[in-house]
Amino acid sequence: MQVSANLAADELTSLIADGLISGNGDVGQLFDSIVQTGIHRTDAARIVRSAVREINAALFPPVAKMELFLTEVCNLRCTYCFENGMDRRRSMSTEVAFRAVDLLFDYAGEREELHITFFGGEPCSQFRTIQAVTEYAEDKAAGGGKSLSFGMTSNGTLFTDEMLEFFARKKINILLSIDGMEHSHNQYRRDVGGAGSFHRVMEGMAKLKKYQPWVGARMTVMPDTAQDLYANVRGLYDAGVNHFIIGAATGVAWTEEQIAAYCDNMVKVRDWYKGGTFSDLRISELDEAPHTGTYFGCQAGRDSISVSVDGEISGCSKILALDSRELIAKLGDLESGLSGIQNRMQMVGCEALKRNCEELGVADNFQGGCFACNYEYSGDIYSPDLAAEHFRTRLASTLHQT
């Protein structure tokens, strides 16, 4: 292919620019088109990656947080898990994980404090990858003048002393998934064979507390465990949990009675929590100010991204899990960077979501909710989850009135 240098550059510029403007984050076809003009594949990747990074730096906030979706493998089969649609066999290679870390640093801009969350599946099943990535990222941070923190969400059933020693030494903060005491927890958090996981989690927590005395727990409340929410919080506090993140399960139907039970129990939790002087307890939902955020939507795609096992990029792990093979609102991949420019613009700007919320009269307080929950409810991440809005309104009203 013989063309003049200027003509080739103009054609190439238009081809790639048009592809990025009209694209949806999947640049496979664009790369094919570039290669057909006679450009080497590696050159095409370098050009696209460099242009995409420049465009993102001009349009969007720097990326400071990354979830590494290390594996789709999990030893549990929690009924409500938003990852149940995954094939549960794929895991991230160390090479992909290193490239993901490279991308985080490439997009961090002036941000000095970066955060990496190890996510799954059960991330402990990929301990060797965690070790390698942690040390790789630490080296990059030291060389680039950035500070780095780590977190991990775990079901707590696979801990070994070797893991916990490493996590403690590297200050990888562990958030346990525990839904309550034995009866509530075992209803939904079961292993592949159907056995409840409560006692294994408690054993894991006991081990964890030797290395990380302050233990946080993500507590998912199902409709038929809502009536036991207060008892479960008290029980888990007595068992050693210091910090609760309590959330109603999404993607499941809640009756008005079940919502009422949840609200009534949260009032009990609040009265107990606020009535005491706890130096060893935090409950996020009760510590934070009322929901009157300063922007629509959430952090997904704004300064936080999630990388799939095969190196595709989503706004968050929950959006990623909606379809891990054909990402919804895909933001890009590790080869091209955040090339889903239109998708990122919609996610950061939230104009469609704001407009839809305004039309439905839920914009003032709802502020867009969770993208993934919106999708589960409406089939569109930018159409609000009215069930969640109803739930949130009832809870806020109950807590305010009582």
Next chain:
Amino acid sequence: MDKLTPEEIENISNLIAEKVLKVMGAMSGERAGYNCVGLKFDCSKEYTCQKPDACEGEFTCPKTYTPAVRDISQESTSKDCNYVKYTCVKAFSCDDQYQCGLSFTCQDKFVG
């Protein structure tokens, strides 16, 4: 075709970025519009942070940014802003450094 030189790659990349940014109306200081669509936040006006004036979130602001008032000496402090930190109203504080290390306990806003 020979492989492109690093300079050629950089030049082409710059041209692509320029063209995309032009099309998206993001050149010449117009870029704030893509980020500043918060419900309670009007980017065309001055914005005052709430305490404790620290947050991981970022936004663009075409005018001025006024940090939260913490004492009289800072009362009138403001500065030009482009990407600046602002305070999330859902932020909360921990009691000690150890607890503040638990950044996972706040999904998107945490003040140590």
